[in-house]
Amino acid sequence: MTNLQFLRLERDGYVATVFLNRPKQLNALNIGLMDELVATLEELDCDDSVRAMVLTGNEKAFAAGADITEMAGADPTTMLKRDQFAKWDRIRKLKKPLIAAVSGFCLGGGCELAMHCDIMIASETAQFGQPEIKIGVMPGAGGTQRLTRAIGKARAMEMVLTGKFISAQEAYQFGLVNRVVPAEVYLSEAQKLAHEIAAMSPVAVRLAKEAVLKVYESFLLDGLEFERKNFYLLFATEDQKEGMAAFLEKRAPQFKGK
Numbered sequence: 001m002t003n004l005q006f007l008r009l010e011r012d013g014y015v016a017t018v019f020l021n022r023p024k025q026l027n028a029l030n031i032g033l034m035d036e037l038v039a040t041l042e043e044l045d046c047d048d049s050v051r052a053m054v055l056t057g058n059e060k061a062f063a064a065g066a067d068i069t070e071m072a073g074a075d076p077t078t079m080l081k082r083d084q085f086a087k088w089d090r091i092r093k094l095k096k097p098l099i100a101a102v103s104g105f106c107l108g109g110g111c112e113l114a115m116h117c118d119i120m121i122a123s124e125t126a127q128f129g130q131p132e133i134k135i136g137v138m139p140g141a142g143g144t145q146r147l148t149r150a151i152g153k154a155r156a157m158e159m160v161l162t163g164k165f166i167s168a169q170e171a172y173q174f175g176l177v178n179r180v181v182p183a184e185v186y187l188s189e190a191q192k193l194a195h196e197i198a199a200m201s202p203v204a205v206r207l208a209k210e211a212v213l214k215v216y217e218s219f220l221l222d223g224l225e226f227e228r229k230n231f232y233l234l235f236a237t238e239d240q241k242e243g244m245a246a247f248l249e250k251r252a253p254q255f256k257g258k
């Protein structure tokens with residue numbers, strides 16, 4: 001954990017804060033960052049001096065999605081072999097509470113990552129979205145499943161099929177985030193909450209989290225598998241190649257349904 005390339009770590013008493021740290025790419029989640037993130041969170045999860053964790057980005061972006069440059073040329077076999085999104089399940093399995101402190105863009109894989117957390121505190125500047133459809137694919141790390149559970153079918157369907165963003169206030173009204181706070185305090189509010197939880201019995205916190213997740217995750221796992229397979233399948237289409245190339249070339253895509 002000493003040589004972090006894509007993350008920054010701060011400790012304060014029983015609370016550890018992990019910062020996603022690829023600011024130039026709006027914290028796009030490349031494979032290296034996700035490897036480092038999963039390993040770091042697991043290490044903190046096993047560390048008795050940590051009782052709660054906060055995951056955050058910076059004011060401009062929590063994360064703008066999975067890294068499109070890494071996926072643009074991939075075919076389904078490569079995606080299946082890499083199975084890079086399977087390791088996200090290890091975040092789902094953390095025993096200690098993980099609080100997302102979200103400001104700015106929280107999109108695609110970024111929104112899916114925030115939804116892996118147990119509690120979400122949003123800055124009033126936060127914007128949430130699953131814009132994968134605009135680049136010829138679909139959410140692949142739980143977006144279709146967790147978003148639907150969090151905000152209901154109608155709203156999730158509109159977001160997933162149009163790629164439209166919602167504001168922090170809408171995310172609050174729809175039940176995606178716990179609360180919206182001024183931009184200056186989103187991180188400190190999340191850390192305050194983490195300290196509050198860290199003052200409780202760690203054993204009770206662990207078992208209570210597990211129990212809440214038990215109901216939340218009933219039927220979730222089949223859905224996640226189904227979504228991931230469909231996501232990989234889309235890498236067989238010309239539209240995926242066109243959508244991602246268009247993003248990287250900063251032009252509008254021409255989809256053909258092939």
Ligand code: HXC
Pocket residue numbers: 024025026028029064065066067068069085105107108109110112131132135138139140141248
């Ligand atoms: C790679 C990305 C990126 C991404 C932004 N960048 N998002 N690179 N992957 N997901 C890069 C840009 O190419 C650019 O690099 C730099 O970050 C700044 O971004 P700009 O577009 O110049 O910023 P802005 O005009 O402010 O627009 C912000 C934005 C836009 C609206 C967030 O960047 C955007 O639409 N990003 C893509 C969002 C998206 O489609 N996410 C879903 C990805 S697919 P340069 O080098 O030009 O400065 C996905 C699949 C999930 O997440 C599957 C399972 C995990």
